[in-house]
Structure formats: C-alpha cells, structure tokens
Amino acid sequence: MPTYTAPGVYVEEIPSSSKSLSAAATAIAAFVGFTEKAPTDDPINDPDGVRPRLVTSWTQFEELYGGFAPDCLLPISVYGYFQNGGSVAYIVRIPNTAPAGEPSAVALPAMDQLANKKVLITSVEPDAALSVRIDPADDEADDAEDRSGPSPFNLSVVEGGAVVETFDNVTLAPGDRNVETVVNATSTKVKVKVAIDDLGALAEAQIMKVGTFALEKAAGLPVPVSPRKFTGSETTRTGINGLTIADEVTMVVVPDLATAARKADGTYDLGLWKSVQTALIAHCELQGNRMAILDAPPGMTVQQVKEWRAEQAMYDTQFAALYYPWIKVDNPAGTNGNSEILVPPSGHIAGVWARTDETRGVWKAPANDTIRGCLDVERPVTKNEQGLLNPIGVNCIRPFGARGIRIWGARTLSSDSDWRYINVRRLFNMIETTILDGTQYAVFEPNDQELWAGVTRTLTAFLNGLWRSGALFGTTADEAFYVKCDAETNPPESIDEGKLVVEVGVAPVKPAEFVIFRISQKKPEI
Structure with a gap:
C-alpha cells in the first residue's frame, strides 16, 4: 500500500481478480516431407532450409519451397490443405537429395x-x-x-x-x-x-x-531417407521433433512417408511406415496439444488394411486418427502423362478439419463433409466393409453418388471409450491450452480466497461461453461443466507447497455416429 503524507486526492488502480480467456487456435497444421527446393530466407542460421517455416498461403509456400515436383507429395498435400479451408501451416523440409556436384x-x-x-x-x-x-x-x-x-x-x-x-x-x-x-x-x-x-x-x-x-543449384541426386531423418531432433529443430518450437501447431501430417517407404519394385516398406508413424504419435502424445493425421498404406484391400491395423501397426492412442483409402486428385506436376494422381488423404483431411473448426467449431466431428479437389478414391468401400474397419479406428473416405465423396468416420485410434472421437480429443486440447495460456496471471499471486474466486470466475465465464456455443452437453450450465477451487482442493499442506489446485469438469458433446429410427406399426384402437 502506498504511504500518504500530504493532503490531497489520490487515485489508485486495483487489478481485477478475474480475467477473460480467448479460445486457443485449433486449425494450424504442420507438414513434414519433401519439397522441390530448400528455402533460402535464412542462409546464416539455416543454410539447408530444414527448420520449420510458417506459411499462410499457397503462394507463400511456392516462394519458399517451390511448386509441385515429382516424388514430392508434400506440395500436393499443402495445396489440398489450403484448398479445403486451411489458412496457417508450418512446413518442415526433409532433405531427400544429395548435392549434384555441378x-x-x-x-x-x-x-x-x-x-x-x-x-x-x-x-x-x-x-x-x-x-x-x-x-x-x-x-x-x-x-x-x-x-x-x-x-x-x-x-x-x-x-x-x-x-x-x-x-x-x-x-x-x-x-x-x-x-x-x-x-x-x-x-x-x-x-x-x-x-x-x-x-x-x-x-x-x-x-x-x-x-x-x-544462382540455382543443379538438381540433386535422390538418396534414401531413413526413419531417423523423419524423426529429426528438437535440438537442431529438424524433422518431426523440430516442431516442438511451434507451440500453436494442432495437426501434424507426414505425406512423404509414402515416397520414402516405396521400394524399387513398387511395394512399400511397412516397417519404415510403422516406425515413422510411431515417432509421429509419440511426438503428439508428448506435446499433448496436437493430433497426428495418419495415412493407411496404399494399394491395400479392406481385409489387408484390417490385418495391417490390428496385427502390424497396433497403434493405441487418442492423439492420432487414421484414414483409408487414398484419394485421386488432378495431377498438378503433369508427370508420366497422367491427368490424375493418387495421393495420401492426410493433407486434404487437415484442411477439412480446419474448415470444420471455422464454420462449426472444434467440438463438431470433422466428418460427413466433402473433400474439395477429390476426384475419386483409390478403392470404394461398402457399408459392410466399413463395418470391419470402423470399430478398430480406421476412418473411411467413401463416395455417395450425388452427395459426393465424403469423410465417413470420426474416430481416434484409442481403445479408451472416453477418447473414441476426434472432436472430443481436440476440444479438450483447445480447453487445456486456453486455460494454460490464459491463467498465467495467477502465478505468484497470494494463494487465498480472493485468488480462488477470481480463477473460478475466469474459468466459469469461458466454459459458459463454450456451452452456449454448443460445445458442451447439458440443458443447463451446471449439467455441462463445473469449476471447483476452494479450501477442499487447496488444503494448508498444498498451499505450503506453493500449489493452487483447480478442478474442472466438462461434458463434451459426442457425434451421433449411429442414427437409429425405431419404426413400428400403430394398431388402431377399437
């Protein structure tokens, strides 16, 4: 408190004990893979152009990394991301060529x-x-x-x-x-x-x-890319682990896994495929605020995908979603004289996620929506065939005639029913990130009833806004969420350790995955 020694009028500013929270961004993708060229915007600190770069349009991507190129699926995926509604992305280039020596x-x-x-x-x-x-x-x-x-x-x-x-x-x-x-x-x-x-x-x-x-370097000589190059290093800011510095990333895609895993005879190294996807899942689980969008290997039948998912991949995580089959899009590079090309769907799916977040909210399941730019699917999936894949977390992309080609699945790869759906995991990611970033003001404040009440008001106002937007389940706010921060959650021994403990419970909305109408004959009353 200030000391007053002279008569007069004084004005004191008293900080509010509660703050407002703004929802964290949910639609920022990261792409890891091969590009036509390396960016030259930072020749001193990053001469090879392998560190994460932020791009906000396809034009900006072309300026930094070039356009479409043979044996590079990342540019097509990034193009599909922006085409389907994405607006912000990080790019991590993996070197896949050796110097030409010219x-x-x-x-x-x-x-x-x-x-x-x-x-x-x-x-x-x-x-x-x-x-x-x-x-x-x-x-x-x-x-x-x-x-x-x-x-x-x-x-x-x-x-x-x-x-x-x-x-x-x-x-x-x-x-x-x-x-x-x-x-x-x-x-x-x-x-x-x-x-x-x-x-x-x-x-x-x-x-x-x-x-x-x-001066443009001569085209490099292709070299094999190991799983270790995809995994990268947090220290050197390379590969998947280099995305640690990009705190705002919420989706991670590795489309060129298919390029690296393809053998000379046209088959795929499924061991490399699993190794890279496992590293990607581990990164997302460690960060806790992002999800991996995984592609199933191409060329597989429904039975083969089922066996690969259950017997080889064996992923069990709430921080990843898997999509099947690959999709056909226009061939922008014009290679091999083909007007269409098969590509992994992950980049386009990331764009649909971003579009759903923008138009409906992160709590809406990113499914039953069309994929812009998709001409066809590699292999049509029937309803009965999807009945084999959906229970094990394989989200199908299916053609529906006049309704177009739609994403027909919204499951994670988790065996825990609490985290079965993509939108539930992403909603919690957003809530947790928002609370983490928006309550930093409470650190080192006096741990007393005034602080408890202020934090409670802050979180209650934020969660009430989510409930009114349709993100939480319940006819009243009390049914949708609760915030508890009092003497029960903060006993003296906890206060002595410098802890402020707040309990937050929310009831997320879950998608109506199975819509069932029970119809019976109504007998006339006599």
Whole structure:
C-alpha cells in the first residue's frame, strides 16, 4: 500500500481478480516431407532450409519451397490443405537429395528483350549458394562512359547474405570494361558468359535488369531417407521433433512417408511406415496439444488394411486418427502423362478439419463433409466393409453418388471409450491450452480466497461461453461443466507447497455416429 503524507486526492488502480480467456487456435497444421527446393530466407542460421517455416498461403509456400515436383507429395498435400479451408501451416523440409556436384547457375534477364542478349552466371565451386546483384552504375562513372553504348552497371556477388565481390561500371559492350572480361579475370566465386544472338546490332542498346538473382543449384541426386531423418531432433529443430518450437501447431501430417517407404519394385516398406508413424504419435502424445493425421498404406484391400491395423501397426492412442483409402486428385506436376494422381488423404483431411473448426467449431466431428479437389478414391468401400474397419479406428473416405465423396468416420485410434472421437480429443486440447495460456496471471499471486474466486470466475465465464456455443452437453450450465477451487482442493499442506489446485469438469458433446429410427406399426384402437 502506498504511504500518504500530504493532503490531497489520490487515485489508485486495483487489478481485477478475474480475467477473460480467448479460445486457443485449433486449425494450424504442420507438414513434414519433401519439397522441390530448400528455402533460402535464412542462409546464416539455416543454410539447408530444414527448420520449420510458417506459411499462410499457397503462394507463400511456392516462394519458399517451390511448386509441385515429382516424388514430392508434400506440395500436393499443402495445396489440398489450403484448398479445403486451411489458412496457417508450418512446413518442415526433409532433405531427400544429395548435392549434384555441378556449378550453380543463373541467366540474368535484360530490360530490352528485343536484343535477347543473356548473361550466364555460373559458380566456380559446385553446389554453391550464391546470388548476384545488378545495380545501376554511379553518375560519375556513367558520365565517363560512351553514351552511345550499352548502359554500365555494377555486378555484386552475394554469399551468406553479405557481398563478397563487386565489379563496378561493367557493360555488355566489347572492350576493357566488358563484364565477361572483367569478372573472369579476377573473380574466385563466379564465371560470366555473355551470349550474343543474331541481333548483335540491337544489343548495343541493351540495359541490364536491376535486382538480385539467386544462382540455382543443379538438381540433386535422390538418396534414401531413413526413419531417423523423419524423426529429426528438437535440438537442431529438424524433422518431426523440430516442431516442438511451434507451440500453436494442432495437426501434424507426414505425406512423404509414402515416397520414402516405396521400394524399387513398387511395394512399400511397412516397417519404415510403422516406425515413422510411431515417432509421429509419440511426438503428439508428448506435446499433448496436437493430433497426428495418419495415412493407411496404399494399394491395400479392406481385409489387408484390417490385418495391417490390428496385427502390424497396433497403434493405441487418442492423439492420432487414421484414414483409408487414398484419394485421386488432378495431377498438378503433369508427370508420366497422367491427368490424375493418387495421393495420401492426410493433407486434404487437415484442411477439412480446419474448415470444420471455422464454420462449426472444434467440438463438431470433422466428418460427413466433402473433400474439395477429390476426384475419386483409390478403392470404394461398402457399408459392410466399413463395418470391419470402423470399430478398430480406421476412418473411411467413401463416395455417395450425388452427395459426393465424403469423410465417413470420426474416430481416434484409442481403445479408451472416453477418447473414441476426434472432436472430443481436440476440444479438450483447445480447453487445456486456453486455460494454460490464459491463467498465467495467477502465478505468484497470494494463494487465498480472493485468488480462488477470481480463477473460478475466469474459468466459469469461458466454459459458459463454450456451452452456449454448443460445445458442451447439458440443458443447463451446471449439467455441462463445473469449476471447483476452494479450501477442499487447496488444503494448508498444498498451499505450503506453493500449489493452487483447480478442478474442472466438462461434458463434451459426442457425434451421433449411429442414427437409429425405431419404426413400428400403430394398431388402431377399437
């Protein structure tokens, strides 16, 4: 309390004993797999581009990682995620190629396209990570040049974000300041070749385009990817475990597991498949705020999937959901002359999860909804066949004629009936994260009745809002949830240990998985 010594009017601010809670984000996906190229936005701390990057659109993904590419399922999955309603995603690149051992190169464009004269820049060292920057020459040097010839320019070589070589006032014209002559005489980083076409006379008016241009590395040689590379390391921020730093992630997808597990004969290494998915499940269980969206191996019949799930995979977790079969989408890469391509459904499913969260809420089961961009399924599943898969937690994707192709399952891989449904697990993830983040103000506050009442009001207001939104079951708030924080949950010995214990109970809504109408004949009364 302040000490007052002089007469006057004083104003004191008293902090409120209760706060408002805002629901945590629920629709942020993370994708782990292969990409066309590595991002070059952080050459100092992450030269290989393997650490998690945040993207909020397909355009941003293309800028960082390139577009569609053969043997890369991650770009197609990310595209399907944004197509189906996703808006925020983390990308973790797994290197799947070795350096080609060839020079990096770039052809610099010119402003005067009629002249069509190109400047080809190649690196001296193979697989070098370099850029070249073109700037206009300074005014004094420009005045000294022959105005009738091509405009002079400055060429700089950039490595690791810093300029390592600079060549001022060079031109495309023959002579002592010709860019090819000047650079090749002294540079230890790059070589220059000026390509002249049949329009040599027009080339005299050539003006180099200003800007920074990265030298592209030659296509790498494919190398096998082990489960350990997918698992990665929390310390180095790589692979699945590198997502530990992304606290807000709620869904994790590994679509390129299918690429890595595919053998030369077209079959799949199911041991590698299980190893990577087990590591993904372990990561989600350890973090406690996210779920894994798993793909069943392709090419399997219903009987084979049932046997694989029950006898080989044997997953039992509330933090993962499994989907079958694969889906057909338009072939964006145009490889092998095919207009359609089979892809794992996990990326598209993540988009549907995000769309459901946005339109209905995380408490709505992400099922009985169509998949945008899905042309067909790998193998149609009948009602009786799904009767074999649904009890063991395999969510089916089924065509329903005029109703489209729909997700027809909403189960986790847990044998515990409390956590049978995806929306229940994700609702609790959201509630727990919201409470964890929103009650930090209570740490080191006096542990007395005033704090107990404030925390109770804070949590009650938040849970009441969820109940009114339809997230909790019950005709009254008392039926839907309770918050208990009093002398019973906080006895003296607990207070002496510095603990504040709050009991929270909620009754989540569960999906109407089996809708049953009992119909009978009504006998007329005589």
